[in-house]
Amino acid sequence: MPGEQGAARSFVAWVRTRGAALLIFVALFVVWEVAVRVTGIKEYLLPPPSTIWTEFWKRHDTVALGAWVTTQEILAGYALAVVVSVPLALAVAYSRFMEEAVYPVIVFLQIIPKIAIAPLFIIWFGFGFTPKLLLVFLLSFFPIVVSSIAGFKSADADIMDFARTTGASGWTLFRKIRLPQALPHIFTGLKVGAALAATAAVVAEFVASDRGLGYLLLQYNGQLDTPMVFATIVILSLIGLVVYYAVEVVERLAIPWHVSQQATAKDATL
Amino acid sequence: MTAPSVATAATRIVAATDASPPYVALTGVTKVYRRAGREETRALDRVDLTIREGEFLAIVGPSGCGKSTLLRLVAGLHLASTGEVRVDGRVVDRPQTNLGIVFQSPVLLDWRTALANVLVQVELRGLDPAAYRDRARRLLTQVGLADFGDRYPHELSGGMRKRVAIARALIHDAPLLLMDEPFGALDALTREQIRLDLEALWLATRKTVLFITHSIDEAVLLADRVVVMSPRPGRIERILDVGLPRPRGLDARRAPEFTRATEAITEIFLARGVLHGAARPIGQE
Ligand SMILES: Nc1ncnc2c1ncn2[C@@H]1O[C@H](COP(=O)(O)OP(=O)(O)OP(=O)(O)O)[C@@H](O)[C@H]1O
Ligand SMILES: [Mg+2]
Numbered sequence: 001m002p003g004e005q006g007a008a009r010s011f012v013a014w015v016r017t018r019g020a021a022l023l024i025f026v027a028l029f030v031v032w033e034v035a036v037r038v039t040g041i042k043e044y045l046l047p048p049p050s051t052i053w054t055e056f057w058k059r060h061d062t063v064a065l066g067a068w069v070t071t072q073e074i075l076a077g078y079a080l081a082v083v084v085s086v087p088l089a090l091a092v093a094y095s096r097f098m099e100e101a102v103y104p105v106i107v108f109l110q111i112i113p114k115i116a117i118a119p120l121f122i123i124w125f126g127f128g129f130t131p132k133l134l135l136v137f138l139l140s141f142f143p144i145v146v147s148s149i150a151g152f153k154s155a156d157a158d159i160m161d162f163a164r165t166t167g168a169s170g171w172t173l174f175r176k177i178r179l180p181q182a183l184p185h186i187f188t189g190l191k192v193g194a195a196l197a198a199t200a201a202v203v204a205e206f207v208a209s210d211r212g213l214g215y216l217l218l219q220y221n222g223q224l225d226t227p228m229v230f231a232t233i234v235i236l237s238l239i240g241l242v243v244y245y246a247v248e249v250v251e252r253l254a255i256p257w258h259v260s261q262q263a264t265a266k267d268a269t270l
Numbered sequence: 271m272t273a274p275s276v277a278t279a280a281t282r283i284v285a286a287t288d289a290s291p292p293y294v295a296l297t298g299v300t301k302v303y304r305r306a307g308r309e310e311t312r313a314l315d316r317v318d319l320t321i322r323e324g325e326f327l328a329i330v331g332p333s334g335c336g337k338s339t340l341l342r343l344v345a346g347l348h349l350a351s352t353g354e355v356r357v358d359g360r361v362v363d364r365p366q367t368n369l370g371i372v373f374q375s376p377v378l379l380d381w382r383t384a385l386a387n388v389l390v391q392v393e394l395r396g397l398d399p400a401a402y403r404d405r406a407r408r409l410l411t412q413v414g415l416a417d418f419g420d421r422y423p424h425e426l427s428g429g430m431r432k433r434v435a436i437a438r439a440l441i442h443d444a445p446l447l448l449m450d451e452p453f454g455a456l457d458a459l460t461r462e463q464i465r466l467d468l469e470a471l472w473l474a475t476r477k478t479v480l481f482i483t484h485s486i487d488e489a490v491l492l493a494d495r496v497v498v499m500s501p502r503p504g505r506i507e508r509i510l511d512v513g514l515p516r517p518r519g520l521d522a523r524r525a526p527e528f529t530r531a532t533e534a535i536t537e538i539f540l541a542r543g544v545l546h547g548a549a550r551p552i553g554q555e
Contacts, residue, residue, distance in 0.1 A: 158377040161347050166394035167367035176393060180381040257381045261424045 047227040056231035062216070063228075067235050069212040073129065073201040074243060077136020081193055085141050086186065089148030103149070110142045115200075118207045132204040132212070139200035140193035144186070151185025152178060184258045187251040194247045198240035213239075292356075293446065293478040294321040294344055299353035301339050312503035313339040316353070319497065319506060324476040328493035330486055330535060332544045336504025337482045338374055341448050344480060345371055357446065367395075369446040370439035374454065374482075376431035378423040384410060384430075385419035388438045395442060402441060409437035412467055414460065428455040433464070440471070447479045453488065462520070465492060469517055490514070490531040491522055498538050507538055 015022070029049045035041075036048040043051060056063065091098045092106075117138065121131035155178055163177055205214025213236050220228040252259050301314040313336040321327045329337050342348040343355050346366040355362040357369075370391075378387045388406040389399040410419050413433035423431055432455045439447060453461045469492060472479060483489050489496045490512050500507040513527045522528055539545040 156377075158373055158375060159379065161342075161365075162371065162373065162377050163394060164347065164365035165345055165367055165369060165371050166391060167365070168394035168396075172394060172396065176390065177379070180379070183381075255381065257422050257424075261380060261422070 044224045044226045047230060052227045052230045052234075055225075055227035059228065063213070063232060063235055066211060066213045066216045066232075067239060070198075070201050070205065070214065070236070071239055073132040073136055073204070073212065074197045074239065076129075077133045077200065078140050078194060078197045078243070080133065080137045081140035081144055081197075082190065084137075085145035085189075086148050089145050089152055089186075092145075092149050093152030106142070106145060110146065114138045114142075115203050118204055121204070122208045127208050127210065131207075132201055132209070135204040136197050136200040139196040143192035143196065144189040147189030147192070148182065148186045151182030151189075154181060154185060156181065180255075183255045187247070187255065187258075190247050191244060191251070194244045195240065197243060198236060202236060290322040290324055292320040293323040293325070293358055294319075294480065295354075295356045296320070296340075296343070296350075297354050297356075299340075299343060299350045299355060301336065301343060301348065302351045314343070315503035315505050317504070317506055319509075321478055321480060323478055326472055326479045326481065326492060326494050327497065328481045328483060328489035328495075329497045329499060330483055330489045331499030331504065331507075332501050332539070333484070335499045335501050337499065338450050339504070341371075341450050341480060341482055345369060345448055366446075368444055369448055370442065370444045371447075372432075372435050372439045372449040372452040374450040376423070376428075376435040376455075378431055378434055380423055383420050383422055384415060384426065384434045387423070387434050388441050391438045391441050397442070406437065406441055409440055410434070412471075413437050413464065429457060429460060432456060433460075436464070443475075445477055447477050447481075449479065450482045451484060452481070453483070453485075461488075466519065468492065473517060486532050486535045487523070490528055490535070491518055496531065496535065498535055500542050501544060507542065508534075510534060 033048045033050060036046055047055075088102075092103050093099070114135070118131070118135050121134050125131040125134065159177060159181070163173055168176070201212070202214035202217070205212040206218060209215040213232055217229060217232045217236075220226075220232060296317050296319045299314055299317045299319075300312070303311040303313055317340065319340075329340065331337055339348065343350055344357065344362070344366070346355075346357075346362045346364050349363065357366055379390060382390060385403075385406055388409060389402060392402045393399050407416075407419060410416060413436055415430060415433055415437070418426060418430060423434075426434070432452065436449075436452050439449070453464060456464065465488060481489070481492060491514075493512055496510045496512060498507045498510065499505065510531055512531050514522055514525055514531075536545065540547065
């Protein structure tokens, strides 16, 4: 029971803090709906929200299928990026060779507009799942690896001096000092990467695909089925939002001290 | 000028510590900070100093005279450019671990509560934190943080953080205590109380203490000997024996020895231009 009450209370608190934003959203939809009806704008230019909803509901299973495909690409590519970039960041931060050999390459590759590589992936890996996964991986990879390296290298000089007076060995030092100190940076990268993952999946589907939300988007666009274009965009945004918030929830669980520290800082500046 | 009984008591204490072997010894120590493309900084210049086992030694000196540098040299966190530092007979050529250290800034871990910040000292040493939990709580109580053990550093005031750092330096009961302006961020009242507590602790444990401070009063009230340093390049200007009987308590400020010592130190700073008698409003010629 207390758990349920707590949940209810936190929901109320959530509504209270996000209430204004919700209200603006609702107002926006109302204004949109009314404006379209009053001015009589053509539906293929700007459909009212009600039409978007009814059209979407008619074909929601097609969209759901596409959403599932895109979600898989996002999750797989993102997971691969996390699994590769955090250990790589560790290696770069702790091995002089890796730092001198690999880090400059990473910095250089980061400058390449990754999306421009998408057509190449199609040539190399065909039309299937692989090129999408790789593009998601590529876009998420850089922010995660760069901020993780920064995190692992960020060791505060005074804290390290204190640690040296305890004679702590490498592994203890890593576990108790370096890793916790790196986590806020790593999570910053993870969140940026998560935000980019959905974009990457859609772009990859734009380039060549026969399924997924990006594919549907192009189809609807070609048919001037604007309500469905809107509906697809909304679903895409929702997927991106869910992935992002999932990372944020993990962050809250992993480094509550940092999150509350930021909250305190925000309170202080308000 | 002084009551003879006090004078003899004072001599007795000094004589007792005189007999103790040196625990920390600096001979001809110079520290020059070099950085590419920058002028080098001579932070310490030919410093000779010994701290006897069980002695409470304080260093006073103006900002930038090399006090923190000296402390880091003793801890082995910096190495001397020339000269030799020895602790417990061994040459210091790497970070020392048989000590407790309070840095000038609190240097706490943001992700740990106050209690866990105290315990990190024993965890990093590979000891079992559970065995030290009670002791950590007691130390937090002693520094006036009984109710703040579960707070994170960002929820503590500057002075509170400093007190956590003091507790952390004491938890593992090391024989050498290095304290760099440990009472720096404390209010006058807490400062006075914690000074009394530190003296009591020292009297009970007889650790060797190197205590850095800006406060002439504090140095005289706490230390057996006060080292007065001159502005850059840091040199030892004078070493004063403080003849105050212990425990010094709150009345020590009224003792003639206190006045004599603080005045002597003030004289030195006046002569060196660290202090100048007449007040000049800041911002005017
Ligand atoms: N890591 C460093 N690199 C270069 N110069 C340094 C370094 N640490 C200290 N210095 C310089 O050495 C001199 C002495 O510094 P130190 O920190 O020892 O002074 P201090 O007596 O502790 O001063 P304060 O009372 O303000 O803490 C200063 O001029 C400072 O700029
Ligand atoms: Mg200093």
